[in-house]
Amino acid sequence: MSHARQVSITSKLTRMNMLVCATALSLACLGFLSYDLATYRQVTLDNLSIQSQVTGSNSVSALVFDDPVSAQRTLSSLEFAPNILSACIYTPDGKPFATYRRSPNISIPAKLAISPGEKERHWYNHENIFLVHAISFQGKPAGFTYVQSNIQPLIDRVENYLAIAGVMLILSLSLALFLSRIARRSIAEPIQRLANVARRVSKDKEYSTRAEPGREEGELAELVGTFNEMLAQIETRDRSLEAAREKLEEHVEQRTAELSAANKELEAFSYSVSHDLRAPLRSIEGFSLALAEDYDDKLDGEAKSHLSRIRAATTRMGVLIDDLLNLARVTRAELHREPINLSSIASSIAEDLRKANPERQIEFCVQERLETVGDGRLLRVVLENLLGNAWKYTSKHAWARIQFAKKRLNDEEAYFVTDDGAGFDPAFAGRLFGAFQRLHGMDEFPGTGVGLATVQRIIHRHGGRVWAEGAVEKGATFYFTL
Amino acid sequence: MEDAVILLVEDNPDDEVLTLRALKKNNIRNDVIVAHDGMEALDYLFGRGKFAERDTRMMPQVILLDLKLPKLDGFDVLRALRSDERTKLLPVVILTSSNEEQDRANGYGLGANSYVRKPVEFGAFIEAVKQLGLYWLILNQIAPVARRK
Numbered sequence: 293m294s295h296a297r298q299v300s301i302t303s304k305l306t307r308m309n310m311l312v313c314a315t316a317l318s319l320a321c322l323g324f325l326s327y328d329l330a331t332y333r334q335v336t337l338d339n340l341s342i343q344s345q346v347t348g349s350n351s352v353s354a355l356v357f358d359d360p361v362s363a364q365r366t367l368s369s370l371e372f373a374p375n376i377l378s379a380c381i382y383t384p385d386g387k388p389f390a391t392y393r394r395s396p397n398i399s400i401p402a403k404l405a406i407s408p409g410e411k412e413r414h415w416y417n418h419e420n421i422f423l424v425h426a427i428s429f430q431g432k433p434a435g436f437t438y439v440q441s442n443i444q445p446l447i448d449r450v451e452n453y454l455a456i457a458g459v460m461l462i463l464s465l466s467l468a469l470f471l472s473r474i475a476r477r478s479i480a481e482p483i484q485r486l487a488n489v490a491r492r493v494s495k496d497k498e499y500s501t502r503a504e505p506g507r508e509e510g511e512l513a514e515l516v517g518t519f520n521e522m523l524a525q526i527e528t529r530d531r532s533l534e535a536a537r538e539k540l541e542e543h544v545e546q547r548t549a550e551l552s553a554a555n556k557e558l559e560a561f562s563y564s565v566s567h568d569l570r571a572p573l574r575s576i577e578g579f580s581l582a583l584a585e586d587y588d589d590k591l592d593g594e595a596k597s598h599l600s601r602i603r604a605a606t607t608r609m610g611v612l613i614d615d616l617l618n619l620a621r622v623t624r625a626e627l628h629r630e631p632i633n634l635s636s637i638a639s640s641i642a643e644d645l646r647k648a649n650p651e652r653q654i655e656f657c658v659q660e661r662l663e664t665v666g667d668g669r670l671l672r673v674v675l676e677n678l679l680g681n682a683w684k685y686t687s688k689h690a691w692a693r694i695q696f697a698k699k700r701l702n703d704e705e706a707y708f709v710t711d712d713g714a715g716f717d718p719a720f721a722g723r724l725f726g727a728f729q730r731l732h733g734m735d736e737f738p739g740t741g742v743g744l745a746t747v748q749r750i751i752h753r754h755g756g757r758v759w760a761e762g763a764v765e766k767g768a769t770f771y772f773t774l
Numbered sequence: 775m776e777d778a779v780i781l782l783v784e785d786n787p788d789d790e791v792l793t794l795r796a797l798k799k800n801n802i803r804n805d806v807i808v809a810h811d812g813m814e815a816l817d818y819l820f821g822r823g824k825f826a827e828r829d830t831r832m833m834p835q836v837i838l839l840d841l842k843l844p845k846l847d848g849f850d851v852l853r854a855l856r857s858d859e860r861t862k863l864l865p866v867v868i869l870t871s872s873n874e875e876q877d878r879a880n881g882y883g884l885g886a887n888s889y890v891r892k893p894v895e896f897g898a899f900i901e902a903v904k905q906l907g908l909y910w911l912i913l914n915q916i917a918p919v920a921r922r923k
């Protein structure tokens with residue numbers, strides 16, 4: 293493409309030169325030609341007029357004395373005017389009086405009239421000019437002369453002119469071509485050079501290339517200079533960009549390595565917690581039970597109560613460890629995004645909750661067709677926790693309503709789970725999402741306090757937000773976006 | 775089938791006592807051979823080392839296998855079992871503390887027949903062992919060969 297552009301700039305220059313030259317020359321020739329022709333024609337006409345006047349006045353006496361022979365003689369002197377093909381003297385009533393023909397086959401009009409008062413008249417056909425001139429004697433019309441003249445010289449002249457103009461045109465076009473070569477060398481070539489450099493630079497991304505300054509001066513030299521300056525700027529910018537990118541890449545690599553090391557460590561940590569931390573708990577619980585069972589008769593009530601507390605605490609610690617591990621797992625788990633239907637997930641959780649506590653009077657409202665894209669397994673955990681909480685924190689009420697739906701808040705779509713249960717003090721709304729943070733006592737509502745922490749992590753991993761609203765005994769609403 | 779033995783591979787002495795207790799609570803009276811690490815378990819099964827005198831035609835009815843073991847871990851033992859003709863079809867129940875997805879997947883991938891997590895509550899453990907005993911010692915004893923790999 294750039295090649296085509298290059299060709300066209302030089303050929304454009306040449307073409308322009310030629311066009312200007314040809315136009316100027318043609319216009320000039322045309323001007324000369326028309327001026328010359330007009331003058332020439334006028335001169336011819338004047339000559340003809342004079343000739344006919346002379347002939348006319350020489351023939352006056354012949355006309356007056358009705359002497360056609362003498363008129364004939366007068367006419368025959370026209371022999372010396374080679375351009376005159378024929379001539380005739382007419383009587384005032386338009387009849388030929390005396391005629392002259394250069395060659396016998398030339399016809400002369402048998403009758404010709406001239407309007408009274410008219411002195412002279414002329415007309416043309418394609419190769420002749422005709423002129424009629426009135427003859428008067430003592431103020432009265434005595435007849436008129438008729439002359440037919442060849443315009444061949446005029447045609448010859450035009451032809452010569454055109455030939456000369458053609459030769460001139462060819463000569464000057466060649467000259468223009470030659471001149472435009474020179475112009476090309478001084479204008480187009482530097483531009484071409486520049487274009488070549490630009491092309492090389494953009495192809496090879498080699499910004500250290502420079503356009504060579506040639507012999508040219510003025511705007512072209514400035515263009516080359518500015519172009520080089522621009523290249524220099526790009527080069528420095530490119531270099532610093534490259535350096536920044538390398539640094540960034542290094543950074544990212546390092547961070548990634550650190551992150552994956554941390555992740556591995558976390559994984560190893562939770563693996564070992566999962567295996568090793570629970571084993572002693574099992575021993576404590578198991579042997580406390582063995583003690584209670586095997587030494588039932590030797591232990592008093594208080595000892596048995598202590599043992600049962602030990603077992604309860606141990607069990608609880610087991611639950612805490614499991615919850616903690618689940619929380620860690622949520623953080624580590626890879627996100628598998630897929631189209632999911634939150635409504636059907638919520639409904640199935642509601643079903644499970646109902647089955648677990650069939651005695652409870654709960655009205656469950658789930659908005660239909662809440663479809664989105666996300667990790668189905670993890671979002672199920674979110675809804676399990678939110679609906680589970682709603683279920684749990686309404687348990688002190690004989691009748692309760694739990695809703696899962698979506699609504700528009702400002703300019704985002706938020707999902708929410710709302711209930712009309714125990715609620716919470718809104719002053720602590722921000723604390724709910726911390727691990728092991730609870731706003732209700734263990735004796736009031738059981739739980740470990742990692743549910744909402746898990747919810748928050750999952751929502752954050754989906755790039756969303758989660759927040760809560762509520763008031764004591766007025767229920768609670770948990771919003772999340774995805 | 776009092777003569778069919780159970781092989782318990784367990785390094786933690788507390789867990790050993792508790793597992794034996796859970797078996798007893800469920801009235802499972804089979805002999806229990808305890809191996810304390812993976813090496814010992816394989817020695818027993820293939821009649822090597824201190825079990826060189828053993829009649830290896832007698833294989834345990836079921837193997838209860840812990841995962842975290844010194845020397846060879848549970849997965850190594852499982853791999854060795856599944857790649858030997860003599861033990862390829864022995865029922866193996868993984869009995870472990872962890873509830874890690876990856877352990878479960880690995881266990882089943884290597885050909886374990888079941889996976890039981892040892893709960894903290896002993897009562898729940900007794901219940902789990904009861905289910906195990908029912909299946910592997912009573913229901914499954916009649917056709918010991920036709921088991922899934």
Ligand SMILES: Nc1ncnc2c1ncn2[C@@H]1O[C@H](COP(=O)(O)OP(=O)(O)OP(=O)(O)O)[C@@H](O)[C@H]1O
Nearest residue numbers: 681682685715730731732739740741742743744768
């Ligand atoms: N629907 C609700 N109504 C009132 N309070 C709530 C509600 N949901 C959560 N809370 C408050 O937020 C606290 C944290 O909730 P979170 O789900 O994290 O823990 P939990 O339910 O106590 O225990 P678990 O870890 O078993 O879920 C709860 O202890 C409770 O005080």
Ligand SMILES: [Mg+2]
Nearest residue numbers: 681739743744
């Ligand atoms: Mg909860």
